Amino acid sequence: MKVKDYNDTIIASITAIVGGSVSLIRISGDNAISITDKYFTGTDLTKQTGGRFFHGNFINHHGKIIDDVILLLYNSPNSYTGEDVVEISCHGNPFVVEELIQQYLSAGCRMADPGEFSKRAFLNGKMDLLQAEAVADLISAKSKRITENSIALVGGRLSELILKLKEELIKIASLLTLDLDFSEEDLDIIQADQIADSINKARNTLEALIGTYNFGRLLNKGIEVLICGKPNVGKSSILNALINQDRAIVSSTPGTTRDTIHEDVVIENISIRFIDTAGIRITTDHIEAEGVLRSEAAFNKADIILLIIDISEGITEEDQNLINKINASYKNRSIIIGNKKDKSIELLTKKEIYQTGIPVLEVSAKTGNGIIELQKSIINMVKVNTNELNEDILITNKRQYEILKKTLESLDHALDSIKNNFGYEFISVDMKTAIDLLSEITGEISTDDILNNIFSNFCIGK
């Protein structure tokens, strides 16, 4: 097996292979231009300067024309990866794309690993780790908020913040060591309470940043709302009503499994996936083992659970079972929906429901009555549950979150030391850890396994 080399020239399609009238293929590395030149008839690429585009035919090694293409040329270091890059815009035909890529592979290129373009961009100093991760986020962003967040992060906003934080900590650490080194020189360097103040300031910034993770993570992956209820209460109609209220950006993928149908919708700039649990039944006497497992998994995974009840029929035993189940385990993230309000004149007066403390909404999927309130309630519940603060920057990434938490821990150790009147040499220990951790976030010293870990979570073509 050929060992993969950092110096290989790599290639991948950077647009989705199916769909779209145009496909874009990127080649990066030392031989990107020379190999392309072999197959491009438009001009002698080796004599061209980067930053220009060219039009011509792409041929195979028999001289047969594969496609009529537009070619974008980038000379190192002015490219995404920092190496020589060629991007070929061809017709969005999978056979064309395949044959085009084949020419490169036979000329010695290899397929790019997931995230490899971004990894090279990072290694060539075109961006730091935070920016690289933001690129991945940007591509998969499921909400406008995340999109804006990712754009800011790609632009280096988070990196700036982290850098500033690190500089603050380095300043504090320097004063500590200055005091330690020159304690004999009779120069007042710094007092313990001043140090505590500075550390607290940094700590507060850090804590606010960490606090955005719950919400950021949720926004990033998209909110999952589970619609459950016994048959014929109108689950599908509610689903449709929720969707039809807003323009769907993502066209519904035929995600029909045996048990669920899901639809993706954007509400208030947030991507929400509604999952209709058509096939899940729960009765008191007979529960399919497999069905229970599936239903448990779906309930646990959901961010919000909507339990639909047909008001016009009142509350049956099956309804009650579901209410009990939800009350027992999912109380904080559930809403009870009384559907078919148009049919019933009476209000849902069964006291038991209200006693659970779970919010109850009455709607009519048919008339649309109450649907907008329902949407708002869903969003609000998410915000409350994730402690949403109106912060500037959101952390959406688990790796970053974990490191920031450890950094906070270190600062807390340092504050403890000050409280207990330990000497500066002890405070320094935790300051060093905190500073090292912040360097880790932006990827200052990364081992290959760390980087592989990060970039392998990207998709191919990034």
Place this chain on the structure above:
Amino acid sequence: MKQTNKNKFDIVVVGGGHAGIEAAIVAANMGMDTALVTMEINKIGLMSCNPAIGGLAKGQLVREIDALGGIMGKISDAAGIHFKMLNTSKGPAVQSPRAQADRAYYSKVAKNFTLNTRNLTVIEDAAIGVKTGKNKIIGVILKDGSLISTRAAILTNGTFLNGLIHVGDKKISAGRAGEMPATGITESLQALGFTAGRLKTGTPPRIHRDSIDYTKVEVQAPDKIPVPFSFSTDKINRQQINCYITYTNTKTHDILRTGFDRSPMFTGTIKGVGPRYCPSIEDKINRFSDKNRHQLFLENGTSGYEEAAAQGFMAGLNAALKLKGQEPFMLGRSEAYIGVLIDDLINKTHDEPYRMFTSRAEFRLLLRHDNADLRLMEYGRNFGLVDDQTYGKYLARRKEIDTIQKNEMSKKIGPKIFNSHFKNKSSNLTQAVKVKDLIKRPEISLRQLLELVTDKEYSNSSIGEVEFNIKYSGYIERQSAQIEKFRNIESKLIPADIDYTSMQAMSVEAREKLTRIKPVNIGQASRISGVSPADLSVLVIYLEKHKHGNVPRETGYIPA
């Protein structure tokens, strides 16, 4: 005065200062036929600057040299007249021993050590160059042109190399006041391709003790029980004297300011860059102009003897090891201040004389002056540099520490005894608690607790070691985790045949530095000034990708 007709040796050391005597003595003690060439035998080990040994971070160096088998600690204990442990109000990790010495007597003791070492010949003469052939040393050339053949040469001329002395606006060519500089050596090295530069340091004025009005100064008494530098010294016997502190005032500052135009530093006459950390009084007045008084110590300050001695010792030891065909002895940054010193000297750029600080040691909690023996004496013993008596003391201490940990730490102290003993000083107990848990209370010392549970007498140093490790165990754990991470990166070896010039993704400066310094591992590479974190990442990835092609270095040694 020893003179000799012998002109062939295993190792020749040039220069009889603090580095030279360590190098020569350890080389001789390792069994090498050694010569020390010095311009004046009576000036061996003479302190050019402050007559003091030790101080912050430097005291640690002295004790480490001693643990390994060097002599600076022993000489200091014999000649010290004012011992003071610094930073006693702070934690043990930043405490350092220091002593003012009788300058003349120090030199006498040093000379005695040197002249009475077996395998060591002292040659009173001036060396003016080195002779080499086929990339090997052939010998050291003396003033009269004659050659002393040698298999290894150690140059410890130090501040004497083409020395230049400025007194006010006068310039004199000298190594020390009244002594000739060492000439010819620098040019000899330059001919071999070395580049030369110049650094500057200042020295305090000397005043006669009878010219001081002792009624107007504050007394600084020495420590009642002086802690010796050397692990082989039981007690300091020499009589101790007081030192004194006084202050400048605004009148002094005014007077000093009138002389700025004749100060060679201010007028730019001095072309070397002085130590930032050793500000002269002009510096202090200038930079801290809002202070209306500055401390003046009679007499206090630091020099560079300890750094010199450490380098001399390591050079002598390693020259001997090399000639014996053995592995070199290297200390890592996490093992000793000596390791920090040498690593920094190799990897950093030096615009000013290097001075050791505790802040240079990332792992200062573990590198304390009082555990130098636990860290290093085994090495010294293995090289045959530590005598039976000293080693015996060390083993006894190890045993004592073990005993305290095994026998005493798990003993419980009942509420009655504890509460009556510690009355207001520590919160009451409601049930019996183990010693090892009680010791975590910052207000309680281990000695106090041991008094309650045993009649056995334990030494302060052993109690101190156990106490520190428990009281600060959290910090030690976290520092040890840092060391783990550090060693991981240090263990990523860089093959000897690596070609940095081909790494386009790395900055030009980094490629140059790496090619020049040839670091043995990633950790060392990261400490080279001019190598940025981004450059480092490129190197790390390159090494991972080319793992199959790694050519391990000759020694395969991984610094701890």
